[in-house]
Amino acid sequence: MAEPNKTKGTLTIYDVAHHAGVSIASVSRVLNGQGSPRAETRERVMRAVRELSFVPDGAARALSNGLKEVVAVVFRRGGENEFQDEDESLLFMDVINRGVEVAAQRQGFDVLISSVGITDDNVAARIALIAGKVDGLILHDRLLSAVAIARLAGIVPVVTLAGSPTPSSMNVRCDNETGMRALVRHLVIDHGYRSVAYLSGTADSPDNQARARVFEAEATGSGAQVQVGPSWQGNYNAAGGASVITSLLDAGAELPRAIVCANDQTALGVMHALARRGIKVPDEVAVTGFDDVPVARHLHPPLTTVRQPIQELGATAFEVLYARISAAGGAPEVVLPVELIVRQSCGCAGGATLPRRPASIAGHEI
């Protein structure tokens, strides 16, 4: 009550020490639970902290401790497109980021999020700046070259998402191979579709490359006729999927019996385009997705897709990163299982699988 409101300047640990009549070392100790301060000392410090509403400065702590308790996740901000705020980024990345955040929370870490535009220049420099603010980096795919990633990894631990591990960085991804294999078999073997196409995602996406590769191998292997090539090049978003279909139809092309889309967003665009032309899904053309984003079950018909544990992907990324930050640990690569979700867009009725066949492929089937 004697103290005038010293609202000017920031409150420091010195103010607290002064107010409590102890040294700054004691204040620090009780605030951090170090040592065994006398009960009275603790009391006095706590009271001073409370009365002054003191909050320790994070930058000073970090500098002193060598630990910021912050990790960053960097991702690509989608370009603008017809379906505005509905590109893959929004739906998919936000869930990953949420997973990171939840896992970080458990260890008392916070997460810094930063998006980079596709047209931004000097992305590497931007990310380097961010690296200086955190203890570790989680990088979504298609952000940086392997060389640039290696350079960053020399500064802070790095885990990439949907990429490949490098000598200096770790990677977490989903099991595209098993998921795509099960999906194609369902379409070709269970449903007996003889012509299928893969509407691809961004060409340079590692996930897309893996899915395309397995799709082609599996479909051809099963004797189905496969349509691929530049006319089937999408970009992971709804607008891309829609325009592929529109172009094909405008060119008078005959659609395959089933269209396997690189992700759910693409499938959404495809279904829109098909509906616009009066083509029935799944009666005339079956459509499938990949991801199982929340909206997938609300489409008409509900979308058959491969569920990735998206949030868990983020959580795992943090855990691997944390293991490296807090010790030498951290697996260089972890692959998460996926699950075939059979709904109706593939031709199955009422959400039931057509033939009796387990829908789950999480690790055990084949």
Add this chain to the structure above:
Amino acid sequence: MAEPNKTKGTLTIYDVAHHAGVSIASVSRVLNGQGSPRAETRERVMRAVRELSFVPDGAARALSNGLKEVVAVVFRRGGENEFQDEDESLLFMDVINRGVEVAAQRQGFDVLISSVGITDDNVAARIALIAGKVDGLILHDRLLSAVAIARLAGIVPVVTLAGSPTPSSMNVRCDNETGMRALVRHLVIDHGYRSVAYLSGTADSPDNQARARVFEAEATGSGAQVQVGPSWQGNYNAAGGASVITSLLDAGAELPRAIVCANDQTALGVMHALARRGIKVPDEVAVTGFDDVPVARHLHPPLTTVRQPIQELGATAFEVLYARISAAGGAPEVVLPVELIVRQSCGCAGGATLPRRPASIAGHEI
């Protein structure tokens, strides 16, 4: 080339200075574009930085500068519910956060995101810790009491979302009043529905309170019969909306002609529940939402709702906060305009407004 890889320990500005044969002051200057270093000095520093892959430590910079160039956004993590990762949080908050991030980017700021569980204890302490790591705080609604907010605001600038400004904190929100008024008029006057209900959001939500208030005033004022009360209490998520309908139906209640939902998520649940009972929307019961989340246009029928500029809400929050951080500026309160989006769940056909009436109410209509 003489230098052995000194991978141990972190690279500091001293290493760079040594490598370049200049003082740390010079290194700092060229790195920050201060003063006018000789061309040769700049060269040597830049080369050393490049060769060593030096990245300045953010904590040290922040401590020295008194600026962290980071703001935090704190929000409530939804509880678990039937519709898993589909609660209001996911859809709505992520878009806000993205808006914050995009605006922050423009000023070279990064954003720290942190969720607090509904059951977490000592939320105030958690947020205080975060406050120590940033230059400013953006708080979603229903996180803290006015007192707690005031205390925080003594430490760093604070802007709340969908709340009310306080002497020490600022607030950004959408114009619920105008939006709800237009919606109710469309239902009661344009469509002529005589009985309407408001399926509310979380009781303590300021947005919900404002919407409920205006709904009741406007509907009663127009002579419609209004259903309200505890049986119409939802919680902003799909499961809440669904269970209200199910309970009502199980109790043999007669549904009103139109159900105005507190938000789109609730409407989604309501439509599911209605469909499950074979009740046709909009023919038997009209349903409307609020927010215009991406999924709204994909529902069947497409959802009539009030569009809030969600991403802009986040961007504005950052801008107001930034004005305060970088100067004394920052409006204490900003209210963003909303827009009535007429689709088909209200009873309009094919997405066209029934009577000729401007759909937009962004500020100019009444």
Add this chain to the structure above:
DNA sequence: CTGAAAGCGCTTACAG
């Protein structure tokens, strides 16, 4: 148990 002091890695007046 507690305090004085050094050190974390930067930036920035202050002198040359």
Add this chain to the structure above:
DNA sequence: CTGAAAGCGCTTACAG
């Protein structure tokens, strides 16, 4: 233009 030095607000051995 450039360097030596102080200072940002903490934490933590090191002595009492």
